[in-house]
Amino acid sequence: MQTQNGEITRHLIGIFYRTIRLISNGIKPVYVFDGKPPDMKMGELVKRSERRAADFERALSRAVERGEVDTFEKNIVQVTREHFDEVKRLLTLMGVPLIEAPSEAEAQCAELVKGGKVHASVTEDMDALAFGSNILLRNIFGDETRKFNVKEFNLKRVLDEMKLTMNQFIDFCILLGCDYCGSIRGIGPKKAFELIKQFQSIEVILENIDTERYIPPENWPYAQARELLMSPDVISAEQIQLQWKNPDIEGVVEFMCREKNFE
Numbered sequence: 405m406q407t408q409n410g411e412i413t414r415h416l417i418g419i420f421y422r423t424i425r426l427i428s429n430g431i432k433p434v435y436v437f438d439g440k441p442p443d444m445k446m447g448e449l450v451k452r453s454e455r456r457a458a459d460f461e462r463a464l465s466r467a468v469e470r471g472e473v474d475t476f477e478k479n480i481v482q483v484t485r486e487h488f489d490e491v492k493r494l495l496t497l498m499g500v501p502l503i504e505a506p507s508e509a510e511a512q513c514a515e516l517v518k519g520g521k522v523h524a525s526v527t528e529d530m531d532a533l534a535f536g537s538n539i540l541l542r543n544i545f546g547d548e549t550r551k552f553n554v555k556e557f558n559l560k561r562v563l564d565e566m567k568l569t570m571n572q573f574i575d576f577c578i579l580l581g582c583d584y585c586g587s588i589r590g591i592g593p594k595k596a597f598e599l600i601k602q603f604q605s606i607e608v609i610l611e612n613i614d615t616e617r618y619i620p621p622e623n624w625p626y627a628q629a630r631e632l633l634m635s636p637d638v639i640s641a642e643q644i645q646l647q648w649k650n651p652d653i654e655g656v657v658e659f660m661c662r663e664k665n666f667e
Contacts, residue, residue, distance in 0.1 A: 413664050415487050416494055420660070422545060423500055432648055434522055435495055435502040437488065438509040442632055444584040444625065497656045499649035503639070511535045511636035519641020524556070533559055534577045534633045536570070568600065574633050575626075576600045579609075584629035586621035588613075606630075 426433045495502050505512035513525035514535035524539035525532040532540045538559050546552030563573055579596035581587040591599070603609045606626050660666040 411664070412487070413666070415483075415491055416660065416664060419491050419494060420498075423495070423498060426544075433500060433526075434516065434646055435491075435500065436509045436512050436516075437492070437502065437504050439505045439507045439637075442507060442584065442637070444628060444632060494656070494659065497652045497659060499651045501646045501648060503644065506639060507637040508535070510537075512638045513537060515636075515638040515641050516644065519644075521641050521644060521646055530557075531583065531633075533557060533562065534574055534582070535636060566597070571634075572600055572604060574630055575606045577633070578606065578626050578629050582629055582633070584632055585625050588621075589619040591618055 423433060492502055503512060503516075508531070510525065510527055510529050510532040513522075513527065514532050514537035516522045517525055517537045517539060524541045525537040526541045526544050528542055530540070536559070540557040540559070542555045542557070543552040544554055546554075563570065566573070566576075568576065576596055578585070579587055579591060579600065580593060599609045599613070603612055610620060
């Protein structure tokens with residue numbers, strides 16, 4: 405999907421029809437864009453970049469073997485700041501509110517839910533629960549042909565059924581592994597749950613486990629990770645006034661058809 409000048413437009417197609425689908429089903433969406441990631445997340449971002457590079461090399465090798473290099477190269481999309489700016493412009497023309505988070509988008513979504521500005525966070529990232537989103541929805545944007553069910557996670561019910569406080573739940577999430585620090589080697593979900601139920605916090609767990617068998621990362625910054633999850637950098641919900649406006653139809657046509665060559 406490109407303009408006559410070869411500019412990629414699939415990001416506009418995705419956001420345009422996704423938004424129409426939501427609105428036609430009675431959902432009033434708010435889009436939240438990531439800001440600057442916390443310094444503690446940089447290590448995880450480097451790992452993700454390395455995994456993407458490795459996946460790219462494997463995919464390229466397969467394309468070479470099949471003689472499909474040209475098709476492979478045409479399907480490569482490098483997301484740029486310009487793509488984000490175009491999406492924001494389209495949403496504004498459609499009358500849909502958007503927020504640029506100071507840091508993590510999931511944290512800002514959770515703040516909007518906690519502040520009663522929206523009903524739920526819609527994301528595939530479970531971090532939204534650790535940030536305190538009362539309701540998390542997944543699979544809303546799943547492929548309709550594969551008939552994924554939308555999954556709703558209710559934080560209060562999660563805490564009640566696990567019999568954990570919010571602080572204990574955050575420590576449990578850190579034990580499972582988060583974006584901000586490593587986890588204790590040898591401890592999986594079942595063991596992590598047993599430990600948090602028995603000892604209540606990571607500090608007490610470290611005082612009581614066999615650290616030669618269960619090896620914590622050196623200089624493990626779990627306390628800083630906990631602080632990031634409990635008090636993330638967000639715009640207070642009280643400061644945010646959401647407004648859904650009538651779409652600027654002529655503006656949408658001008659942008660999508662005349663500038664981006666849509667029919």
